[in-house]
Amino acid sequence: xxxxxxxxxxxxxxxxxxxxxxxxxxxxxxxxxxxxxxxxxxxxxxxxxxxxxxxxxxxxxxxxxxxxxxxxxxxxxxxxxxxxxxxxxxxxxxxxxxxxxxxxxxxxxxxxxxxxxxxxxxxxxxxxxxxxxxxxxxxxxxxxxxxxxxxxxxxxxxxxxxxxxxxxxxxxxxxxxxxxxxxxxxxxxxxxxxxxxxxxxxxxxxxxxxxxxxxxxxxxxxxxxxxxxxxxxxxxxxxxxxxxxxxxxxxxxxxxxxxxxxxxxxxxxxxxxxxxxxxxxxxxxxxxxxxxxxxxxxxxxxxxxxxxxxxxxxxxxxxxxxxxxxxxxxxxxxxxxxxxxxxxxxxxx
Amino acid sequence: xxxxxxxxxxxxxxxxxxxxxxxxxxxxxxxxxxxxxxxxxxxxxxxxxxxxxxxxxxxxxxxxxxxxxxxxxxxxxxxxxxxxxxxxxxxxxxxxxxxxxxxxxxxxxxxxxxxxxxxxxxxxxxxxxxxxxxxxxxxxxxxxxxxxxxxxxxxxxxxxxxxxxxxxxxxxxxxxxxxxxxxxxxxxxxxxxxxxxxxxxxxxxxxxxxxxxxxxxxxxxxxxxxxxxxxxxxxxxxxxxxxxxxxxxxxxxxxxxxxxxxxxxxxxxxxxxxxxxxxxxxxxxxxxxxxxxxxxxxxxxxxxxxxxxxxxxxxxxxxxxxxxxxxxxxxxxxxxxxxxxxxxxxxxx
Numbered sequence: 001x002x003x004x005x006x007x008x009x010x011x012x013x014x015x016x017x018x019x020x021x022x023x024x025x026x027x028x029x030x031x032x033x034x035x036x037x038x039x040x041x042x043x044x045x046x047x048x049x050x051x052x053x054x055x056x057x058x059x060x061x062x063x064x065x066x067x068x069x070x071x072x073x074x075x076x077x078x079x080x081x082x083x084x085x086x087x088x089x090x091x092x093x094x095x096x097x098x099x100x101x102x103x104x105x106x107x108x109x110x111x112x113x114x115x116x117x118x119x120x121x122x123x124x125x126x127x128x129x130x131x132x133x134x135x136x137x138x139x140x141x142x143x144x145x146x147x148x149x150x151x152x153x154x155x156x157x158x159x160x161x162x163x164x165x166x167x168x169x170x171x172x173x174x175x176x177x178x179x180x181x182x183x184x185x186x187x188x189x190x191x192x193x194x195x196x197x198x199x200x201x202x203x204x205x206x207x208x209x210x211x212x213x214x215x216x217x218x219x220x221x222x223x224x225x226x227x228x229x230x231x232x233x234x235x236x237x238x239x240x241x242x243x244x245x246x247x248x249x250x251x252x253x254x255x256x257x258x259x260x261x262x263x264x265x266x267x268x269x270x271x272x273x274x275x276x277x278x279x280x281x282x283x284x285x286x287x288x289x290x291x292x293x294x295x296x297x298x299x300x301x302x303x304x305x306x307x308x309x310x311x312x313x314x315x316x317x318x319x320x321x322x323x324x325x326x327x328x329x330x331x332x333x334x335x336x337x338x339x340x341x342x343x344x345x346x347x348x349x
Numbered sequence: 350x351x352x353x354x355x356x357x358x359x360x361x362x363x364x365x366x367x368x369x370x371x372x373x374x375x376x377x378x379x380x381x382x383x384x385x386x387x388x389x390x391x392x393x394x395x396x397x398x399x400x401x402x403x404x405x406x407x408x409x410x411x412x413x414x415x416x417x418x419x420x421x422x423x424x425x426x427x428x429x430x431x432x433x434x435x436x437x438x439x440x441x442x443x444x445x446x447x448x449x450x451x452x453x454x455x456x457x458x459x460x461x462x463x464x465x466x467x468x469x470x471x472x473x474x475x476x477x478x479x480x481x482x483x484x485x486x487x488x489x490x491x492x493x494x495x496x497x498x499x500x501x502x503x504x505x506x507x508x509x510x511x512x513x514x515x516x517x518x519x520x521x522x523x524x525x526x527x528x529x530x531x532x533x534x535x536x537x538x539x540x541x542x543x544x545x546x547x548x549x550x551x552x553x554x555x556x557x558x559x560x561x562x563x564x565x566x567x568x569x570x571x572x573x574x575x576x577x578x579x580x581x582x583x584x585x586x587x588x589x590x591x592x593x594x595x596x597x598x599x600x601x602x603x604x605x606x607x608x609x610x611x612x613x614x615x616x617x618x619x620x621x622x623x624x625x626x627x628x629x630x631x632x633x634x635x636x637x638x639x640x641x642x643x644x645x646x647x648x649x650x651x652x653x654x655x656x657x658x659x660x661x662x663x664x665x666x667x668x669x670x671x672x673x674x675x676x677x678x679x680x681x682x683x684x685x686x687x688x689x690x691x692x693x694x695x696x697x698x
Contacts, residue, residue, distance in 0.1 A: 031673060034671070035672075035674065036671075038671035038672070039668040039669075039671075224650060225655060225659065225662075281662060281666050284662060284666060284672070285662060287672055288661070288665065288679075291675075291676045292646055292679060292680070293642040293643075295680055296642065297645060299680070306574060309573050312637070313574075313633060313634055313637070316637065317629055317630050319387060319389075319390070322384040322385075322387035322388075323384075323636055323637060323640055324383075324640070325384065326637055327637070327640045327641055330637075330641060331645070331648070
C-alpha cells in the first residue's frame with residue numbers, strides 16, 4: 001500500500017486533497033490509489049443536490065452540512081460546476097460561501113469544474129466521491145450547478161437526489177423542471193418565505209400528483225446485462241417511495257431539520273427494501289460499461305494502423321463510406337490482425 | 350434503394366417525417382436509410398441556437414426561418430428538448446409558436462425530446478439533421494432548450510453556434526453563461542429593447558474582451574488520431590474569428606437581417622479558411638469513435654457469457670475486485686475466448 005493510500009485511510013486531509021488533485025488531473029497515481037482504496041468504499045450516504053441557478057442550492061448544501069455536523073456526522077461536499085473555468089466565478093463564490101465550514105475537520109469541501117467533456121467530469125466526480133468515502137466521510141453531498149440533463153446524470157451518482165426549486169421562476173424554466181422532477185427523491189422548495197412560495201408549492205404538488213413515475217426506473221436499465229436477470233437483488237415488498245415536498249429557508253435554517261429527517265427516511269427506505277444494493281449494483285454496472293468502452297476503443301486504436309483510420313476518415317468525409325460501414329470495416333480489420341497475431345503466438349510456442 | 354430513401358431524396362415531406370420517426374425510435378430501417386442517404390449529405394449550413402430558458406430562443410429561431418424564407422432558402426428546424434417528456438409542455442409550446450411557418454413547404458419542423466440518455470438524444474439529433482440535409486434543406490436550425498454542458502454538446506453538431514442571452518438575468522446565471530460563451534460563434538442579446546439591455550451588452554462585451562478563446566479549440570481534439578496528424582486539413586492564413594455580438598428583438602424582427610448577414614459571414618469564413626472541412630472531419634471522427642465504442646461493447650457482450658459478467662459484478666459489489674481490474678479481467682477473458690475461436694476456425698479449414 002502506498003503512502004498516499006494509507007494516509008487517506010487514516011484520515012489525513014492533505015493526502016485526501018492531493019488524491020483529489022490527482023483525480024482531477026487524471027494521473028496514473030489516481031488510478032492506482034483508487035484501486036487500492038476501493039475495498040474501503042461503499043459506506044457513505046451519497047446525496048445529490050441539483051436544480052436551476054438561483055434556487056439557493058449552495059446555501060442549502062451549507063445548511064445541511066451544518067445540521068449533519070451538529071449531529072456529529074462527518075460531511076464531504078463535492079460542488080460540481082459543469083460550466084467551464086472561463087470566469088471561475090461560480091466556484092469561487094461557492095468557496096467563499098462555504099468559509100464558515102472550512103475550519104471544521106469533520107467537513108471536506110472540493111469544487112470541480114469542467115476540463116474536457118461532461119463524461120470526464122462525471123467520472124472525476126464519481127472518483128472524488130469514492131475518495132471521500134474511503135476517507136471515512138459519512139455523508140457526501142454532491143452539488144451540481146445547472147439544470148440540464150447532463151447535470152442530472154452527475155446527480156444520479158447519489159443514493160438520494162434532492163431537486164431544489166425556488167418560487168417565481170418562469171414558465172420556460174417550469175418546462176425544464178418537468179424533466180428534473182422525475183429524478184427527485186425529495187423535492188425542496190427553498191426560499192419558502194417568499195410571498196409567491198405557496199403558488200410554486202401548489203404547482204409542484206400538482207405535477208407530483210400528475211404522476212411523476214418516481215425515480216426508481218433508473219435502476220432498471222441494464223448497461224451490460226438484461227434488466228431482469230435472476231441474481232439482481234429485487235426490492236422486497238411494496239417498495240414505493242412517494243417523493244415528498246420539503247419547504248426550506250436555507251439562509252436562516254428554517255425547515256432544515258425536517259429535511260434532514262426526510263433524507264434519513266429515504267436512506268432507511270433504500271436499506272430496508274434492498275434498493276440500496278440494487279442501486280449500487282446498477283451504478284457499478286454502468287461504470288463498468290463506460291470503462292469497458294474506453295478500454296476497448298483504446299485497444300482497437302493500438303491494433304489499427306493510423307493510416308487505416310486516416311483512410312476510413314477520408315472515405316467518410318468524401319461520402320464514399322457511411323459511418324455504419326466504416327465501423328464494420330474497422331472492426332473486421334482489427335479482428336483479423338488480432339487473430340493473426342494470436343495464431344502466430346500459438347504456433348511459435 | 351428503398352422507397353423511403355428515394356422519396357426523401359425527391360423531397361417528399363411525409364417520407365421525411367416517417368424517417369424522422371424511425372430515427373427517434375432507433376429502428377433498423379432508420380440505420381439502413383441513413384446509410385443510403387449518407388452520400389447526399391454534407392451540403393446544408395447547420396446553425397445551432399442555444400441559451401438559457403427565457404431568452405426567447407424559439408422566437409428567434411422562427412424569425413430567422415422567416416428571414417431565410419424571404420431570401421428563398423429552404424429551412425429545417427430541429428427543436429431539441431433535453432428535459433423528459435413528462436409534461437410535454439415545452440415541445441408543444443414550440444410547435445404552437447411555429448404555427449405561422451408550418452404551412453410553408455420550404456420549412457420542415459421537428460421537435461425532439463429525451464427518451465433515454467443525453468447521448469442517445471445527441472445521436473438522434475445528428476441523424477435527424479442528416480435526414481433534413483439529404484432532403485435538400487439548405488439551412489438547418491438546431492435549437493436546444495437549456496443551458497447545460499450537455500445541451501452545448503448537442504449545439505456543437507453545428508457549423509455556426511449562436512448563443513442567445515437576454516437582459517436582466519441574475520448573477521448565478523451569469524456564471525453559467527461564462528461556459529457557454531466559449532462555444533459562441535455569434536453572441537445574440539435578444540429582447541434588446543428592454544431598458545436594462547445596455548448593461549447586459551456591456552457586461553457580455555467585457556467578457557468577450559476578457560479573452561474567450563474562441564470556439565475553434567473544439568476542432569483540435571482528436572477522438573481517434575493524434576490532433577496534429579499531417580493529413581488533417583489545416584486552416585490557411587490567420588483564420589481568426591472574433592465572436593461578434595448581435596442585438597435583436599425577435600418578436601418584431603429588429604436586428605434579424607443583420608444577424609442573418611453575420612451568420613452568412615461566418616459561413617463564408619469557414620469555407621474560405623478551410624475550417625468547414627476541418628469541422629466536418631473532426632465531427633465525423635467523433636461520431637466514428639462513439640459508434641466504435643458501442644459496437645465494441647456489443648461484441649464483447651456477445652462473446653462473454655452472462656455468468657462471467659454476473660461474477661465480475663458480484664466481485665465489484667462485494668469490493669473483492671476494483672473497477673480497473675474488472676475491466677482487465679473481462680478484456681482478457683473475451684480476448685482468450687475470441688482467439689480460441691479463431692484458432693479452431695483456422696485448424697478446421
